[in-house]
Amino acid sequence: xxxxxxxxxxxxxxxxxxxxxxxxxxxxxxxxxxxxxxxxxxxxxxxxxxxxxxxxxxxxxxxxxxxxxxxxxxxxxxxxxxxxxxxxxxxxxxxxxxxxxxxxxxxxxxxxxxxxxxxxxxxxxxxxxxxxxxxxxxxxxxxxxxxxxxxxxxxxxxxxxxxxxxxxxxxxxxxxxxxxxxxxxxxxxxxxxxxxxxxxxxxxxxxxxxxxxxxxxxxxxxxxxxxxxxxxxxxxxxxxxxxxxxxxxxxxxxxxxxxxxxxxxxxxxxxxxxxxxxxxxxxxxxxxxxxxxxxxxxxxxxxxxxxxxxxxxxxxxxxxxxxxxxxxxxxxxxxxxxxxxxxxxxxxxxxxxxxxxxxxxxxxxxxxxxxxxxxxxxxxxxxxxxxxxxxxxxxxxxxxxxxxxxxxxxxxxxxxxxxxxxxxxxxxxxxxxxxxxxxxxxxxxxxxxxxxxxxxxxxxxxxxxxxxxxxxxxxxxxxxxxxxxxxxxxxxxxxxxxxxxxxxxxxxxxxxxxxxxxxxxxxxxxxxxxxxxxxxxxxxxxxxxxxxxxxxxxxxxxxxxxxxxxxxxxxxxxxxxxxxxxxxxxxxx
Amino acid sequence: xxxxxxxxxxxxxxxxxxxxxxxxxxxxxxxxxxxxxxxxxxxxxxxxxxxxxxxxxxxxxxxxxxxxxxxxxxxxxxxxxxxxxxxxxxxxxxxxxxxxxxxxxxxxxxxxxxxxxxxxxxxxxxxxxxxxxxxxxxxxxxxxxxxxx
Ligand SMILES: Cc1ncc(C[n+]2csc(CCOP(=O)(O)OP(=O)(O)O)c2C)c(N)n1
Ligand SMILES: [Mg+2]
Numbered sequence: 001x002x003x004x005x006x007x008x009x010x011x012x013x014x015x016x017x018x019x020x021x022x023x024x025x026x027x028x029x030x031x032x033x034x035x036x037x038x039x040x041x042x043x044x045x046x047x048x049x050x051x052x053x054x055x056x057x058x059x060x061x062x063x064x065x066x067x068x069x070x071x072x073x074x075x076x077x078x079x080x081x082x083x084x085x086x087x088x089x090x091x092x093x094x095x096x097x098x099x100x101x102x103x104x105x106x107x108x109x110x111x112x113x114x115x116x117x118x119x120x121x122x123x124x125x126x127x128x129x130x131x132x133x134x135x136x137x138x139x140x141x142x143x144x145x146x147x148x149x150x151x152x153x154x155x156x157x158x159x160x161x162x163x164x165x166x167x168x169x170x171x172x173x174x175x176x177x178x179x180x181x182x183x184x185x186x187x188x189x190x191x192x193x194x195x196x197x198x199x200x201x202x203x204x205x206x207x208x209x210x211x212x213x214x215x216x217x218x219x220x221x222x223x224x225x226x227x228x229x230x231x232x233x234x235x236x237x238x239x240x241x242x243x244x245x246x247x248x249x250x251x252x253x254x255x256x257x258x259x260x261x262x263x264x265x266x267x268x269x270x271x272x273x274x275x276x277x278x279x280x281x282x283x284x285x286x287x288x289x290x291x292x293x294x295x296x297x298x299x300x301x302x303x304x305x306x307x308x309x310x311x312x313x314x315x316x317x318x319x320x321x322x323x324x325x326x327x328x329x330x331x332x333x334x335x336x337x338x339x340x341x342x343x344x345x346x347x348x349x350x351x352x353x354x355x356x357x358x359x360x361x362x363x364x365x366x367x368x369x370x371x372x373x374x375x376x377x378x379x380x381x382x383x384x385x386x387x388x389x390x391x392x393x394x395x396x397x398x399x400x401x402x403x404x405x406x407x408x409x410x411x412x413x414x415x416x417x418x419x420x421x422x423x424x425x426x427x428x429x430x431x432x433x434x435x436x437x438x439x440x441x442x443x444x445x446x447x448x449x450x451x452x453x454x455x456x457x458x459x460x461x462x463x464x465x466x467x468x469x470x471x472x473x474x475x476x477x478x479x480x481x482x483x484x485x486x487x488x489x490x491x492x493x494x495x496x497x498x499x500x501x502x503x504x505x506x507x508x509x510x511x512x513x514x515x516x517x518x519x520x521x522x523x524x525x526x527x528x529x530x531x532x533x534x535x536x537x538x539x540x541x542x543x544x545x546x547x548x549x550x551x552x553x554x555x556x557x558x559x560x561x562x563x564x565x566x567x568x569x570x571x572x573x574x575x576x577x578x579x580x581x582x583x584x585x586x587x588x589x
Numbered sequence: 590x591x592x593x594x595x596x597x598x599x600x601x602x603x604x605x606x607x608x609x610x611x612x613x614x615x616x617x618x619x620x621x622x623x624x625x626x627x628x629x630x631x632x633x634x635x636x637x638x639x640x641x642x643x644x645x646x647x648x649x650x651x652x653x654x655x656x657x658x659x660x661x662x663x664x665x666x667x668x669x670x671x672x673x674x675x676x677x678x679x680x681x682x683x684x685x686x687x688x689x690x691x692x693x694x695x696x697x698x699x700x701x702x703x704x705x706x707x708x709x710x711x712x713x714x715x716x717x718x719x720x721x722x723x724x725x726x727x728x729x730x731x732x733x734x735x736x737x738x
Contacts, residue, residue, distance in 0.1 A: 150635070151635045171635060208635060209638055210634070210635050210636055210637050210638045211635045332633070333629055333632075333633075334626065334629035334630055334632075334633050337622065337625060337626075338626055341622075
């Protein structure tokens with residue numbers, strides 16, 4: 001499909017799409033109905049990319065404007081929507097065309113599914129009359145996305161659109177959140193709807209008898225939890241992203257303060273309590289703090305709130321928390337008992353469960369000895385590195401970024417070594433300011449996610465900390481920073497390597513660096529320049545603080561290519577297949 | 590299947606209620622934990638209204654099989670006599686081939702197939718199992734899974 005748009009027409013288009021919706025706009029076809037349904041859901045922004053199968057839809061939003069961000073790749077659109085959703089804790093919206101547009105979303109949909117990020121995704125589809133005929137740009141999107149969405153729909157009747165959109169937002173943003181996809185055949189977007197039927201479907205109450213997420217905790221289980229807590233000597237809270245999804249940060253903090261219970265976080269749960277809270281012992285898991293993992297292995301009671309016992313957290317599940325009674329609070333019943341046998345299952349929203357526990361006054365456990373023990377561990381086993389005379393260590397760069405921003409910035413990361421170092425060293429003061437790809441470990445996530453986060457919070461400082469390799473997977477979205485005046489700060493911790501792969505090859509494959517070095521990288525400063533963005537390169541620690549200070553405090557978008565030591569490893573580490581107490585690299589060599 | 594469950598058979602059909610279908614699965618599971626996961630993962634599907642584990646229930650269980658067997662005229666009477674206890678129906682015949690329809694518990698169908706196999710099975714078609722829970726259940730039915738109810 002080719003479309004020649006002249007410059008003057010383009011200007012016109014901008015003028016119109018920025019104007020107010022025309023008062024007299026009257027929806028006629030399926031596409032109009034869909035845009036109207038988005039307005040009904042108070043959707044403020046949509047990330048997308050057009051194509052043949054969604055032409056009616058794009059025409060409808062031209063007539064009835066909704067803020068649409070044209071990314072440079074569909075993957076950029078969906079990761080931006082994920083970043084937006086993480087920061088605002090409400091659904092991000094994505095539109096892509098049929099076939100390649102839809103398949104370009106697959107990574108992002110899977111990422112959102114495994115990390116429970118609410119998204120509503122619209123894909124174009126070929127006309128119903130040719131579905132199944134291998135038509136131009138046809139892909140079986142329902143088939144492809146069934147295992148990677150919370151739910152999906154293919155619209156069969158134009159009058160159903162209002163109901164389906166309403167349900168999709170409800171499903172995406174309730175219970176255990178997740179991505180919902182609506183596949184939209186082209187002919188249906190052109191169909192003229194029946195006003196009475198469409199209005200009825202718009203007014204209809206949501207009725208989903210097969211979807212009744214339970215948010216209220218069971219009274220008996222709460223009683224059991226309370227008893228277990230008051231009888232424990234070494235209780236520990238494991239706080240996951242469920243705390244953040246439930247907006248239960250205050251309740252969690254109140255609960256652990258009231259009963260003096262130490263807390264550790266999962267990777268995605270960082271920010272569920274203040275990073276420097278005295279009861280917070282940091283991140284647990286494969287690259288977690290020694291004290292956090294030690295706490296799990298020695299606890300006599302583990303209270304998991306909104307975490308799913310992922311294998312990167314648990315290490316060897318047979319040896320996980322061997323002495324602990326397990327309380328597991330999760331909104332998704334299928335998570336309970338899936339990986340770790342549970343003694344007290346509480347299927348509930350984290351906030352409601354915490355409120356129910358807080359309402360009761362009960363005997364507080366005496367945790368003083370336990371806390372003393374943990375404090376000593378923490379002092380003896382901090383995160384560590386060995387300074388280098390010539391080169392910057394990535395950890396030092398992150399410490400600088402942390403001190404310049406006081407732990408207040410919205411930080412997104414890509415995937416790899418740098419991600420783990422940011423998780424270790426960037427202690428978050430707030431909730432909903434930590435955006436990373438946990439379950440899927442999606443390279444290419446960090447930068448577009450920062451774009452979405454910046455759209456969500458235009459006045460907040462957003463920093464994307466990326467690896468040199470992962471950044472290049474979605475670097476084309478640099479165009480958006482200039483176009484939309486987004487002051488995102490990109491920090492590339494450049495080790496000229498697939499650092500995490502290189503580390504594993506060094507540790508487990510006797511240093512055979514098979515395809516993990518990238519000796520030739522682009523000149524990132526020039527790349528930034530090509531997109532009209534100011535770039536900096538940092539080579540030494542001496543210049544680092546001044547440049548970070550200037551660049552991070554700028555009101556403009558910036559890209560910082562920070563050259564860091566290549567042969568630096570993330571420690572400590574639970575080797576694959578080992579248990580949490582079998583960490584290596586716990587002390588300075 | 591995504592979660593590594595081994596499905597032996599699935600049957601599906603409409604129920605007495607409009608727009609509601611019932612599926613019967615036969616699944617091999619290793620242990621209770623796997624079983625609990627299976628039920629929860631199925632229940633989690635938004636289109637799924639209810640999941641019942643009827644393994645330990647008193648149920649009526651049926652399968653239907655169509656079996657085409659080589660059966661020349663000279664031994665056809667003999668064959669019919671041998672299979673008679675299974676009460677199959679002959680639903681199609683030609684000069685050398687007869688098609689039996691057998692309905693019942695899958696064990697019965699297995700036995701029927703073994704019995705008829707020596708004559709030469711040309712084609713075997715089985716529907717998979719469908720089942721219905723009996724109205725009256727023995728009082729000491731299976732223990733409930735921990736958090737399902
Ligand atoms: C899309 C994708 N492909 C491959 C991987 C496997 N992988 C994990 S980390 C990593 C290296 C990332 O390198 P870089 O972005 O430079 O970050 P670093 O580890 O060097 O900090 C790779 C290849 C992945 N996580 N995602
Ligand atoms: Mg790298």
